[in-house]
Amino acid sequence: MEDKKYLEKLNIYYMNAKSFGDMQSLPALLPFDDRVVDLLSELSSAIRKDAVAKSMPVLQTFAFFIRKANLLQMKEEHSITDRIGKGLSLHIAPSNVPINFAYSMVSSLLAGNPCIVRASSKDFDETKIICRLIKEVQESIQNTVQDKDANEVDFADIFNYMAVISYPHDKEITDYLSSLVNVRVIWGGDNTIAEIRKSPIRPRCTEVSFADRYSMLFVDAGYFVSQSDGSDKEQSAKYLETMAKQFFNDTYLFDQNACGSPRLIYWYGESGDIEKSKSLFWDAIHGYLKDKYEVQPVIAVDKTTMAYKVATEIDDSRIIPSEDNIITRVEIDDFNQLPSGKTLADFEAPGGFFLEYSSDSLEGLKEIVDERFQTMTFVCDENKAKSLKDYIVSNGLKGVDRIVPIGHSADFGLVWDGYDLIDSFTRRIV
Amino acid sequence: MNYDEILKPAPYELDKVAKTEYLNSALCELTRHHYSSCETYRKMLSAQDFDPDSFEVQVKSGEKSYKDIPFLPVRLFKEYDLRSTSEEDVVKTMTSSGTTGQNRSRIYLDKETSRNQTKVLTSIVSDYIGKKRLPMIVLDTSAVIKDRNLFTARGAGILGFSIFARERFFAFDENMNLDVEGLKAFLGKYEGQPIFLFGFTFMIWQYFVKELEKLRNDDKDADSNGYILDLSNGILIHGGGWKKLESEAVSSEDFKAKLKDVCGIEHVHDYYGMVEQTGTIYMECDEGHMHVSSYSDVIIRRPQDYSEADFGEEGLVEVISVLPYSYPGHVLLTEDRGMVLGEDDCPCGRKGKYIKILGRVKNAEIRGCSDTFETRK
Numbered sequence: 001m002e003d004k005k006y007l008e009k010l011n012i013y014y015m016n017a018k019s020f021g022d023m024q025s026l027p028a029l030l031p032f033d034d035r036v037v038d039l040l041s042e043l044s045s046a047i048r049k050d051a052v053a054k055s056m057p058v059l060q061t062f063a064f065f066i067r068k069a070n071l072l073q074m075k076e077e078h079s080i081t082d083r084i085g086k087g088l089s090l091h092i093a094p095s096n097v098p099i100n101f102a103y104s105m106v107s108s109l110l111a112g113n114p115c116i117v118r119a120s121s122k123d124f125d126e127t128k129i130i131c132r133l134i135k136e137v138q139e140s141i142q143n144t145v146q147d148k149d150a151n152e153v154d155f156a157d158i159f160n161y162m163a164v165i166s167y168p169h170d171k172e173i174t175d176y177l178s179s180l181v182n183v184r185v186i187w188g189g190d191n192t193i194a195e196i197r198k199s200p201i202r203p204r205c206t207e208v209s210f211a212d213r214y215s216m217l218f219v220d221a222g223y224f225v226s227q228s229d230g231s232d233k234e235q236s237a238k239y240l241e242t243m244a245k246q247f248f249n250d251t252y253l254f255d256q257n258a259c260g261s262p263r264l265i266y267w268y269g270e271s272g273d274i275e276k277s278k279s280l281f282w283d284a285i286h287g288y289l290k291d292k293y294e295v296q297p298v299i300a301v302d303k304t305t306m307a308y309k310v311a312t313e314i315d316d317s318r319i320i321p322s323e324d325n326i327i328t329r330v331e332i333d334d335f336n337q338l339p340s341g342k343t344l345a346d347f348e349a350p351g352g353f354f355l356e357y358s359s360d361s362l363e364g365l366k367e368i369v370d371e372r373f374q375t376m377t378f379v380c381d382e383n384k385a386k387s388l389k390d391y392i393v394s395n396g397l398k399g400v401d402r403i404v405p406i407g408h409s410a411d412f413g414l415v416w417d418g419y420d421l422i423d424s425f426t427r428r429i430v
Numbered sequence: 431m432n433y434d435e436i437l438k439p440a441p442y443e444l445d446k447v448a449k450t451e452y453l454n455s456a457l458c459e460l461t462r463h464h465y466s467s468c469e470t471y472r473k474m475l476s477a478q479d480f481d482p483d484s485f486e487v488q489v490k491s492g493e494k495s496y497k498d499i500p501f502l503p504v505r506l507f508k509e510y511d512l513r514s515t516s517e518e519d520v521v522k523t524m525t526s527s528g529t530t531g532q533n534r535s536r537i538y539l540d541k542e543t544s545r546n547q548t549k550v551l552t553s554i555v556s557d558y559i560g561k562k563r564l565p566m567i568v569l570d571t572s573a574v575i576k577d578r579n580l581f582t583a584r585g586a587g588i589l590g591f592s593i594f595a596r597e598r599f600f601a602f603d604e605n606m607n608l609d610v611e612g613l614k615a616f617l618g619k620y621e622g623q624p625i626f627l628f629g630f631t632f633m634i635w636q637y638f639v640k641e642l643e644k645l646r647n648d649d650k651d652a653d654s655n656g657y658i659l660d661l662s663n664g665i666l667i668h669g670g671g672w673k674k675l676e677s678e679a680v681s682s683e684d685f686k687a688k689l690k691d692v693c694g695i696e697h698v699h700d701y702y703g704m705v706e707q708t709g710t711i712y713m714e715c716d717e718g719h720m721h722v723s724s725y726s727d728v729i730i731r732r733p734q735d736y737s738e739a740d741f742g743e744e745g746l747v748e749v750i751s752v753l754p755y756s757y758p759g760h761v762l763l764t765e766d767r768g769m770v771l772g773e774d775d776c777p778c779g780r781k782g783k784y785i786k787i788l789g790r791v792k793n794a795e796i797r798g799c800s801d802t803f804e805t806r807k
Contacts, residue, residue: 050584076624084539094798094799094800094801095801096796096797096798096799096801097797097798097799098798100799104708129480187799188799188800188801189800189801190800191800191801192801210799212800213799215651237497253797254797254798254799255796255797255798256798257796257797257798257799257800258797258798258799259798259799259800261798269502294734294796295734296733296795297733297746297763297767297792297793298748298791298792298793298794299794299796300504300733300734300736301505301733301763301765301791302794304503304763305503305505305506308474308477308502308503308506309506309509310477311473311474311476311478312470312473312510317471317477318477318478318479319477321478323735324734324736325733325734325735325736326734330477350794350796350798363533379457389524397696
C-alpha cells in the first residue's frame with residue numbers, strides 16, 4: 001500500500017481508518033448527517049466536562065459551537081436539499097492558531113466529507129486535548145456497543161472520517177495527500193497557499209483557500225460618546241470596560257495578527273465627538289492592556305519602524321505620542337495620499353499598530369476597500385451597521401465579507417471569509 | 431558644523447557633565463541640519479510634531495537634552511535612501527553585509543563625513559595600539575576587498591583598520607586556507623616588534639584558532655611554547671558579533687584563552703560598531719569593558735516604553751554619534767540588546783560610559799492566522 005511510506009513520516013494525533021486509501025473509499029454523506037451531529041454533540045459535552053479543557057476558553061468556545069442545538073440550528077439555516085458531500089477532504093491548518101484545525105474539520109464533516117487534517121507542527125495542547133477527547137468518546141461508544149443495543153450508537157463509523165496528523169514541510173507528502181482528495185482547504189495566508197499549490201489537485205477537486213486579509217473597526221463616534229460619556233457614570237465606565245475587553249479579543253488576544261484583527265480604525269461622525277471618543281476609547285484600552293500585554297522587544301521596534309514608514313510614505317500622517325509601546329497609533333488624513341501601488345495592507349505591523357482615519361461620511365470606504373478586506377467590526381447601532389452593508393453593496397466594493405459587532409471578529413461560522421463552507425464542500429444533484 | 435572643533439576632544443577625556451554639554455550642542459545642530467537637508471527625515475520628525483528649532487530652545491533651557499531626539503530604527507536604512515547631501519557629493523556608499531535575500535542598509539558618505547570617520551577611528555584605535563603604524567596581519571582573505579565598488583561591512587572594516595598598517599599581510603587565501611609559511615616569513619621580518627592583527631570574531635575562531643589547534647595536534651613543528659605562530663607581541667582587534675560563536679557556546683573568555691593558548695597573544699580587543707555609524711566604534715579595554723568615546727553615546731532603552739534603563743539593566747541599544755552628516759544616522763535604535771555597566775570610573779582610566787553588548791533581540795513569537803509573519807525583512 002502506497003500509504004505506508006508516508007504514514008511513517010507523520011505524527012498522527014488521531015486516525016481510526018487504516019489508511020488514507022481507505023478514507024478515500026468512504027461514502028460521502030448528506031450534509032448534517034445525524035451521525036455526524038451526534039458525534040459532535042458527544043464531543044461537545046466531553047470538552048465541557050473535561051477537567052483540563054474546562055479551563056481553556058478557546059476549547060469551550062469550540063464546544064459551544066458544536067453543541068447539538070447550534071448544529072441543528074445551522075442545519076435549519078442551510079439549504080441542503082439535493083446536496084451531498086464531495087468526498088475526501090484535506091485541510092492545511094495554520095501554524096499559529098491552535099484551534100483552527102478543529103473548525104475546519106467540523107465544517108467539512110458537517111458537509112458530509114471524510115477529513116484529513118494537517119494540524120500545526122507546533123504540537124499545541126489544544127490539538128492533543130481534542131484528539132484525546134475524540135478517542136475517549138470513541139471508547140465510551142465501543143463499550144456501549146458491547147454492553148447494549150448497537151442501534152443506539154450507530155455513529156461508530158464516523159470515527160473513520162477523521163484523521164488529524166502533522167508533518168514538517170514535505171512536498172512529497174502534500175503531493176500524495178492532495179492527489180487523493182476532492183476538497184482541499186488551505187489556511188495560513190498567501191505564502192502557505194502558494195507553497196501548497198505547488199502540489200497539484202485532481203481536476204474536479206475544489207480548493208478553498210484563506211488568504212492574508214485586512215480588517216478594520218468602524219466606530220460611530222456619536223453613538224460611542226452617548227454610551228461612554230452618559231450621565232450614569234457607573235454605566236459609562238462599565239461600557240468602556242466592555243469595549244476594551246471586546247477590542248482585546250479582536251486584537252491583542254492574537255497579537256493583532258488574526259485575519260479579523262482590525263488594523264484600521266475608521267472614526268465616523270462630528271469631529272468633536274471623534275476627539276472625545278478617541279480619548280475615552282484609547283484610555284480604556286490602555287488601562288485594560290497595561291498589565292495584560294507585554295510587548296516583545298522586536299515587536300516594539302517593528303511598530304516604531306512602521307510608524308516611520310507611514311510618516312515617510314503617507315503625507316500629513318501623525319504619529320500619536322504614547323506613554324509606552326503597547327499601543328502604536330498613526331493618524332492618516334486622506335486615503336488619497338497612499339503612494340501609488342500601495343494599499344493600507346502595506347502599512348501593518350502586528351502586536352498593536354493602528355492606523356486611524358476620521359470622517360463625517362462613509363466615502364472613505366470607497367477609497368480603501370479592496371478584495372483584501374475581510375472583517376469590519378463595528379461600534380454603532382443596528383441601523384448604522386445595516387447602512388454599512390448597504391454602502392458596500394450599493395457601491396459594489398470588492399471587499400468586506402463580514403460586518404460584526406466589536407469583539408466578534410474571531411467568531412467562527414459556516415459562512416467564513418466570504419465562502420459558504422457547506423456549499424463549497426458539497427455538490428448538488430439536480 | 432565645525433568638525434575641527436567637534437573632533438577636538440581626545441576620545442576618552444570627557445566626563446559626564448562635559449559630555450552632556452558637548453552632545454547637546456553637536457546633536458541639536460546635526461538634527462537641524464538633517465531636518466532641513468533630508469526630506470524623509472523631516473517627514474519622520476514632523477509626523478511627531480518635532481521641530482528642531484523649538485527643541486533647541488528647550489535644550490538650552492535645560493528642559494530637554496540630546497536624549498530626547500527621536501531615534502530612527504536602523505532598519506529604515508534598508509527601506510529608504512536616507513541622504514542629507516546631494517547625490518553628486520556622495521563619494522562612497524556603504525552597505526551592510528546582510529544575509530542573502532535580505533535588503534541591505536545603504537549609507538551615503540560625502541567627503542567630509544568619510545574623512546571624519548577615518549579621523550575618529552584613528553584616534554579611538556590609537557588609544558589602544560599607539561600612534562605608530564604597525565605591521566598588520568589581516569585575519570581574512572584579500573578577496574573580500576578586491577571589489578572596491580562593493581563596500582560591505584567586512585571589506586570596509588578591513589580597509590578602515592588598514593590605516594594603522596605599515597605593511598599589510600592577509601592570513602588566508604581566497605579559500606580561507608591559512609598561509610602558515612607566509613605568516614612565518616612576515617613575523618620573521620618583524621621579529622621582536624608589536625604586530626597589529628585585525629579580523630572578524632567568527633572568522634578568527636573558525637579559520638585561525640581551530641586551524642592552529644589542528645596543526646598543533648597534527649604535530650606540525652610547533653615551537654617550545656606549543657605555538658605554530660608566535661604572536662605574543664600581537665595586539666588583536668576583532669569585531670562582528672558573537673551570534674555564531676554563541677551557538678557553539680564560545681564565550682568571550684573562552685575566545686581569549688584559546689587565542690592565548692594557540693599563539694600566545696595577550697592583547698585582544700573586541701569592538702562593537704555598525705556600518706550605519708562607522709568610525710565611532712566601541713572598543714574593549716583590558717578590563718573587558720567596551721568604551722563609549724567622546725564622539726558618541728549609548729542609551730539603553732526599555733522595550734516596554736523606551737524609557738532609559740538603569741545601569742546594569744538590559745535593554746535595546748540606542749547609538750548616538752556626532753559623525754553622520756551626509757545621512758541622518760546620528761541617533762539610531764539598533765536591534766541589539768545591551769547594558770551600560772558604568773560611567774567615568776573604569777579602572778582602565780578612560781572617561782565615559784562603558785557597556786556590554788548582549789547580542790541581537792529575539793525574533794517575535796506571534797499568534798495569528800497568517801503563517802508567515804517575519805520581522806526584519
